[in-house]
Amino acid sequence: MSTNQETGTIDQDETSLSDDFAWQSRSGGANYSVERARPGLPSTSAKRLAKGLGWFSIGLGLAELLAPRAIANISGVSNKHTGLIRLYGLREIASGITIFSQEKPTEGVWSRVVGDALDLTSLGMAARNPEAKLGRVAFATANVLAVTALDVVCAMQLSNGSNHGIHAKGSCVVNLPPEEVYSFWRNFENLPRFMRHLESVNDLGDGRSHWRAKGPAGMEVEWHATIIADVPGEVITWRSLEGSDVDHAGAVRFERAAGGRGTIVRVNIEYNPIGGVLGAAVAKLFGEEPEQQLDDDLRRFKQVLEVGEVVVSEATLLGTGYMQQRPAQPPATSELEGAEMLPSETATNYRSEGDYGTEGRFTQR
Amino acid sequence: MRANCWYGKTMISVEEVPDPQILNQRDAIVKISSTAICGSDLHLYNSFIPTMQRGDILGHEFMGEVVEVGREVRNLKVGDRVVVPFPIACGNCFFCKEQLFSLCENSNPNAWMAEKMFGHAPSGIFGYSHLTGGYAGGQAEYARVPFADVGPIKVPDHLSDEQVLFLSDIFPTGYMGAEMCDITPGDTIAIWGCGPVGQFSIRSAFLLGAERVIAIDQVPERLKMAEESGAETINYEEQNVYEALMDMTGGRGPDACIDDVGMEAHAPGLIFAYDRVKQAMMLETDRPHALREAIMCCRNGGIISVIGVYGGFIDKFPMGSVMNRSLTIKTGQAHVQKYMRPLLQMIENGDIDPSFVITHTMSLDDAPRAYDMFKNKKDNCIKVVLKPDWNGHNGGGVKDDSYTVIH
Numbered sequence: 001m002s003t004n005q006e007t008g009t010i011d012q013d014e015t016s017l018s019d020d021f022a023w024q025s026r027s028g029g030a031n032y033s034v035e036r037a038r039p040g041l042p043s044t045s046a047k048r049l050a051k052g053l054g055w056f057s058i059g060l061g062l063a064e065l066l067a068p069r070a071i072a073n074i075s076g077v078s079n080k081h082t083g084l085i086r087l088y089g090l091r092e093i094a095s096g097i098t099i100f101s102q103e104k105p106t107e108g109v110w111s112r113v114v115g116d117a118l119d120l121t122s123l124g125m126a127a128r129n130p131e132a133k134l135g136r137v138a139f140a141t142a143n144v145l146a147v148t149a150l151d152v153v154c155a156m157q158l159s160n161g162s163n164h165g166i167h168a169k170g171s172c173v174v175n176l177p178p179e180e181v182y183s184f185w186r187n188f189e190n191l192p193r194f195m196r197h198l199e200s201v202n203d204l205g206d207g208r209s210h211w212r213a214k215g216p217a218g219m220e221v222e223w224h225a226t227i228i229a230d231v232p233g234e235v236i237t238w239r240s241l242e243g244s245d246v247d248h249a250g251a252v253r254f255e256r257a258a259g260g261r262g263t264i265v266r267v268n269i270e271y272n273p274i275g276g277v278l279g280a281a282v283a284k285l286f287g288e289e290p291e292q293q294l295d296d297d298l299r300r301f302k303q304v305l306e307v308g309e310v311v312v313s314e315a316t317l318l319g320t321g322y323m324q325q326r327p328a329q330p331p332a333t334s335e336l337e338g339a340e341m342l343p344s345e346t347a348t349n350y351r352s353e354g355d356y357g358t359e360g361r362f363t364q365r
Numbered sequence: 366m367r368a369n370c371w372y373g374k375t376m377i378s379v380e381e382v383p384d385p386q387i388l389n390q391r392d393a394i395v396k397i398s399s400t401a402i403c404g405s406d407l408h409l410y411n412s413f414i415p416t417m418q419r420g421d422i423l424g425h426e427f428m429g430e431v432v433e434v435g436r437e438v439r440n441l442k443v444g445d446r447v448v449v450p451f452p453i454a455c456g457n458c459f460f461c462k463e464q465l466f467s468l469c470e471n472s473n474p475n476a477w478m479a480e481k482m483f484g485h486a487p488s489g490i491f492g493y494s495h496l497t498g499g500y501a502g503g504q505a506e507y508a509r510v511p512f513a514d515v516g517p518i519k520v521p522d523h524l525s526d527e528q529v530l531f532l533s534d535i536f537p538t539g540y541m542g543a544e545m546c547d548i549t550p551g552d553t554i555a556i557w558g559c560g561p562v563g564q565f566s567i568r569s570a571f572l573l574g575a576e577r578v579i580a581i582d583q584v585p586e587r588l589k590m591a592e593e594s595g596a597e598t599i600n601y602e603e604q605n606v607y608e609a610l611m612d613m614t615g616g617r618g619p620d621a622c623i624d625d626v627g628m629e630a631h632a633p634g635l636i637f638a639y640d641r642v643k644q645a646m647m648l649e650t651d652r653p654h655a656l657r658e659a660i661m662c663c664r665n666g667g668i669i670s671v672i673g674v675y676g677g678f679i680d681k682f683p684m685g686s687v688m689n690r691s692l693t694i695k696t697g698q699a700h701v702q703k704y705m706r707p708l709l710q711m712i713e714n715g716d717i718d719p720s721f722v723i724t725h726t727m728s729l730d731d732a733p734r735a736y737d738m739f740k741n742k743k744d745n746c747i748k749v750v751l752k753p754d755w756n757g758h759n760g761g762g763v764k765d766d767s768y769t770v771i772h
Contacts, residue, residue, distance in 0.1 A: 175459050261459060292477065303471045306457040308437065311511065312388050313489060315418070315499020316474040325475075327420030328492065328499045329368060330385040330509065 046157035050105045053112060053154060056147070057096030064089025076136025077126040084122070091115055109155040116148035166271045168290035172298040174305050175262040178254040179233040184305055185252055185265075186236055194300035194310065196293065196319070197285045209238075211248075213285055221246055221285065247272035265301070269294060296320055367753065368422045368505035369732040374412035375740075377423065379730050385501065385509035390437040393513030395449060399526040400427035400503050400729070402749045403451075403534055404560045405627070405674045407740050409494065413628060413644075413651075414676055416478055416495040424504030425451035425491040426533040428526060431513075438513045447517035449510050450701035451534045453489035453500060456515035460488075467698035472511065473498045482677070487698060504732055506753045518705045521713070527720035528712055530750065531565070536719050537704035539565025539625070542672035543573050545695040546621035553577040553614055555662060556596070557655040558625035558673060559587035561722045561748045566623050566672070567594045568717055579613060581606055581655075583631070586745040590722075602633060610662045618664035626655035627673025643680070653679040660686050671696035722748045728755035 064071050068082035068089070095115055099108030123144065127137045174181050184190055188209045192198040199212040199220070207227035215221050223244035228237045237251040248271050255264040271285055286293050300310045317331055318324045326335075368382045385394055403426050408414050410423075428448040431441050441447065453473075454466035461469050469488035473479060476486035478496045489511070492502015501508065510517060520529045539562045546554055554570045556563055559582035570578045571594070580591035583602040591598050599609045610619060628651035631637060640652035659669055660683050669692055687694065711717055724747045727735050735749045 173459070175457065175462070295477065299474075299476060302458075303455075307455045307471045307512075308391070309389055311455070311471055311474055311489075313474050313499040313511075314385075314388075314501040314509070315421075315495050317388070320474050320477065325418060325495055325499060327370075327418050327422075328495065328501045329370065329420055329422045330383045330501055332383045333386075336386075 054099035061092030075140035076133035106158040168294040170294040366506035394433040397429040422501040424502035427503030466702040538699040540569040543569035545670035555619035563625035621668040622659035630654040
């Protein structure tokens with residue numbers, strides 16, 4: 001595919017266009033963009049609603065904890081049960097805290113739904129107590145029912161988003177000019193050298209490529225992709241072809257850093273499953289924390305370009321996550337065979353392949 | 366091979382582990398002839414640094430003979446005798462080019478851990494928790510040395526291990542502590558902490574032109590060693606440090622102050638109890654007594670040089686004193702690679718013989734006893750050198766003959 005082939009705006013749908021993929025080319029003044037809806041992210045309104053419910057939980061919880069008699073009085077139940085009301089107060093506060101402590105408060109809101117069910121059961125039992133004031137109990141029940149409806153709607157909206165895809169963005173600074181950083185990325189066959197989830201990428205020519213990724217439980221996912229926009233030293237965007245099992249798009253932009261101190265590389269990656277078992281596998285491609293994984297990938301990208309290969313310590317032979325850390329002592333040879341990155345994948349030193357020679361190599365002063 | 370491994374708070378043990386091998390093409394394998402225990406190893410020993418894992422090999426001050434080199438190492442060959450700097454640095458990134466080697470962007474594969482704690486990650490360090498990369502350390506028979514084409518420095522045969530070993534850390538660290546003071550002839554420098562790094566700060570301050578150096582500690586043999594280097598001393602158990610310093614400087618205060626203590630400072634009385642309790646309750650991670658005192662004592666417009674290791678958070682930091690009195694704070698893990706060559710030159714010229722700081726030489730197998738001795742300052746211990754193939758008297762650790770002050 002010749003560079004600058006796709007000038008002009010590509011098939012834009014303003015309503016579903018993700019801003020992150022729409023970049024203005026500084027030289028050509030043209031838009032290079034990949035059309036993408038983003039069903040993977042919970043809607044802002046669901047998140048906002050969850051926050052409201054979180055505050056409600058904490059407020060009601062505090063009231064139940066500190067003034068159980070008043071609560072019993074308002075809801076018309078016998079004030080012999082202040083201990084139980086206090087306990088419910090603690091439960092409410094716990095739900096509230098869960099909601100605020102999660103980036104995506106799905107569990108917190110579902111825990112509210114469970115709590116609502118408990119409240120309703122308790123109110124039902126209270127109504128049978130001869131001391132109960134039925135009018136007030138009915139009023140309280142109606143209120144709980146209304147909140148329950150809100151909780152269920154919010155929880156379902158949040159859950160819906162959970163299996164739908166991944167979007168990650170990240171950036172790093174590489175101590176080389178934009179043209180050189182670009183040309184390394186433009187050779188897509190280099191991507192698996194630093195992107196952990198990729199098994200291989202084969203350049204089929206004409207801007208097309210064949211990708212293979214490692215899914216969970218040894219599952220393998222494959223797709224074809226094509227380059228959408230390609231401006232040397234500036235930007236590359238690509239997306240999977242129609243009819244693939246995976247709806248994938250990626251974009252990378254190269255910017256001269258201030259003062260000419262290298263190149264800022266900005267990356268956006270998106271995976272949207274199309275459905276079925278494979279779909280679920282794709283959702284897990286990038287792990288539980290996609291942004292963290294992309295950050296790690298970019299750190300390795302920088303290492304390959306600046307140092308020549310992916311740098312490993314004894315502790316990170318199996319990966320850099322908490323669970324993958326092994327003790328900082330030399331591996332037995334048998335352990336090396338299971339190592340993800342070593343030694344085969346790092347065997348070729350990028351900088352020694354003649355691309356940049358050893359010119360930039362440090363000399364001790 | 367045998368290696369000194371960490372298993373928990375004050376639990377270390379010399380174990381049989383696999384031999385290291387080349388993992389990256391710019392690695393070298395070094396057969397270790399001498400390795401030392403650093404004061405900062407005690408922070409690991411005392412479990413004040415997070416992200417340690419059972420089995421981690423300790424040690425970041427070591428030297429020895431190159432026995433294997435990776436394909437990309439062109440400046441070293443098998444048989445070279447080298448000293449290895451404790452920060453691991455690639456030599457290619459922005460910070461390495463700026464000679465800020467302990468901030469290398471490429472040598473810490475666990476940078477994300479450090480970013481969570483510090484905002485940004487420092488370089489990898491040998492044997493110093495997973496936060497700084499998770500590299501196996503040098504208290505062992507062999508070590509893998511990444512970026513062997515950048516870090517290790519060849520040393521001439523006529524200099525002994527004892528003379529050059531400390532180029533790996535404490536000499537450059539102590540030197541950088543003094544260098545950050547921007548010393549001009551006639552300056553008075555006050556130094557908190559007379560451990561091994563403090564001892565090198567004292568000598569470096571004089572080498573850089575200080576007229577007076579005032580050293581502060583409470584351990585008699587350390588104060589005595591400081592006096593041997595030409596410093597005046599203050600024992601903080603016996604004297605009020607602020608009053609003593611003001612008295613010595615006519616009320617103006619020292620031109621610059623070096624904190625060679627770090628996160629586990631001791632102090633007399635209530636302040637120590639306050640910080641120790643907060644540290645134990647995880648309300649602050651570090652006990653910054655020396656730093657607070659250094660700030661209060663420094664003259665107006667002076668420099669605070671912090672070279673002692675801190676790990677996390679402190680409180681009761683006298684920022685008002687720093688701001689209103691135009692103080693400058695400078696700090697950092699030593700950029701050892703930058704200092705090795707000039708400091709080796711000083712050793713060759715006879716300006717300094719770093720072996721003065723050694724009090725004990727022991728077998729690597731005695732590491733657990735050596736740590737205990739160093740931590741609890743038993744037997745007047747100031748600096749321990751461990752040798753994997755030591756066949757001297759192993760009984761009680763051997764005092765170096767060249768150091769006579771303690772007898």
